[in-house]
Amino acid sequence: MDNTKEKNNCKDDLLLRMGLNDNKAGMEGLDKEKINKIIMDATKGSRFYGNELKKEKQVNQRIESMMQQKAQITSQQLRKAQLQVDRLAMDLERNRNLNNTIVHVDMDAFYAAVEMRDNPELKDKPIAVGSMSMLSTSNYHARRFGVRAAMPGFIAKRLCPQLIIVPPNFDKYRAVSKEVKEILAEYDPNFMAVSLDEAYLNITQHLEERQSWPEDKRRYFSKTGNPIKIDKPGEEANRLSEDEQPISPLLFEDSPPDLQPHGNPFQLNPEERNSPQTLQNSVVFGTSAEEVVKEIRFRIEQKTTLTASAGIAPNTMLAKVCSDKNKPNGQYQIPPSRKAVMDFIKDLPIRKVSGIGKVTEKMLMALGIVTCMELYQQRALLSLLFSETSWHYFLHIALGLGSTNLARDGERKSMSVERTFSEISNTEEQYSLCQELCTELAHDLQKEGLKGRTVTVKLKNVDFEVKTRASTVLSTLSTAEEIFAVAKELLRTEVNAASPHPLRLRLMGVRISTFSNKDAKKHQQRGIIGFLQAGQRALSSPGCSVDRIDKTEFVKPSEIPHKKSFFDKKRSERLSNHQDTPRCEVVNQRALQTSQPFRAFRKMRESLETSENSNNCQTFTCPVCFREQEGVSLEAFNEHVDACLDGPSTSEDSKMPSYSQASSTAAGQKEDASHSIPPCEHCDYEDGEVESVDGADGAETVGQSLTAVSADTTGSNHSKEEHSDAPDQSCPIPLANEAVRMLSEQESIWPCTDDVVTGQALVCPVCNLEQKTSDLTLFNVHVDICLNKGIIQELRNNEANSVSQPKESSRSAGRLQKAAGRTKRLGQRTKWSTSKKTKPQSPRHTLDVFFK
DNA sequence: GCGGATCAC
């Protein structure tokens, strides 16, 4: 459907939901102020509005508690989180897949456009499809008055009294949709339809084949007699800025729809095709992705007289954003390069991304995050404030990553019916309504031959408060009677609970889930087999080919496409998670099992795993010394990296000559960093300064940027200048802080804007070595790893402090205890040795993350 | 497994 997702730097939430703040007031439209006022006048005082306010309060409450959590985050936690996040970031970066060409096709104002096409009377008039209660979509003319999808018709009428509201004709839309899909299938037989008017295609294969196609195979004919006009990027942009211009020449063409061509215009007789007349009306489309998509849109328009917009990008997330960019009747491509992706992402408001809704946007905005670049900059903080699922997802967005395989429609998980009505408070009526809904549901269920075990009743009272009540039974249910038997009891409980007051309902719904039919089992089995096959193939041909295999050969339950949302977890859990060794591999896999945004990531991982298991010798780049290690086994490579991390003291173990060269100059410093930490004063900075972060300005400083925090923590005993002037001081901790500070200042580093930073060598602020890379992400990771040692050391010292120096403040004591416990857990779980004599295990674990 | 919330279309 139309993009109703509007940007909002606006205060009034309700207006936002109405989708108004983006109105570019046309000459005959309304300006934003007026629109907002009309909506508010129509809304204020209603029960609906009351509920909206209530919900808003809840969200604000959530934000407030998030901010409190933020205020308690120590710089140490933040730094540690930064390590973990950047490790994942690097992992993702290494597996970035730019080899697919994904297209998102979106019909312009679909329902409204169909209605206009079929009723010339509506041409040039503001129309909307829907009812007085709710609009599904509006045409662009109506949008100038602020009339949007998801707006009640009666409010739309106030905004635009001339508005014509057309009742929806879903059968018709389905038929048109089918026509469009027939075209799409020619470019990707496995395309994924999101809805009647939206679909994703993977045209990678089509593009390959198309390269060898003769012109004739790419020639299309226009029977309308209109001079064929192929979009040029510039023209598109111009046309779009002109609100007054007709949106589609064909859509607004005078010729009645009957005269529009039906079927594929390509299907012409040879004679017809070769006649000069016809050739004049023909176009040849090129072989590039852009040309393919122009061709698709051209054919859609020829066939349906409707226009579509499209986005082309290396993954679905980006393609979707792109299709919105030059809407209506336009297209936009992000070329398949990392730089292009990052340039595009940089200033992209996060709200544009599918999955970031109103609430998430508001929460992130409270953290000062509006654009994707800001999302990237705050990645460490986000990993502490949000659930794993969420921050992983955020990180993907921030790196411009998304799914490259279009999962086929999976098994249905639930089926439901619900209805809104004018108030019903009579209990008998409510039961009989419930029964009707069950009958309907049973009917739908039967059509798909499904049986379920969980029945959920949904109730909305006249104040718009929603309640759901569910019950799972042992036997499978499919008939109306069976379902009603369960639903009735659920309803009864609610009725009784409210008694003696009646339930004043405005909506009732019945849902059934927990399906357990044979089909589902069959699919699952096939899924497992397919999975194994895919794994085997991946072994022989690792990398992006896995996507294709997955797509065509198996669909796992977890592959089912779905939308996602994000909730924050309990702070304690999150923090303790981060206090543990950053074990990305464990963490990731759990998240990947269920969360859609990471399907792509999981695939990459799978292919990594298989290539690892195959134990092939490969070429790796050491994240510490950045030397390429050719033809080594993973194990050998890990040893090398360990050696790099450990410094020269253990470097004899390493058989990689390049390493010793690289690190020879830094050897002394690294030794210092590991072993010559003054016992207390440098290390118990946590007690003094970090506590102060909890104070009044803590909320500000911690979240605003890492800079503030690390400056704070460094502040007590060591000024930044002191250390930047003397970076090779013997105390590692201020040094580490300094490094973090520098990194934070580079936060403004958009690691991805340039693939290559020219003319300037990157020198690690920790080991002081010039790095053989120009990639800022890689560089950051290197610094992180260097820093890691400092942090390990901090932990050790904290532990020591907690034993030797009991604190008077119970708060501090608690904290230290926590720190001690943390260290202990680390020891147990990761064999993180606290003995300096034994070889530290931690780097190994740290690095395993890269390759597992 | 349940219930509330979020999100998309």
Add this chain to the structure above:
DNA sequence: TATGGTGATCCGC
């Protein structure tokens, strides 16, 4: 007069 319906996921219990 009047603010939808369907499906999915996530999170905290």
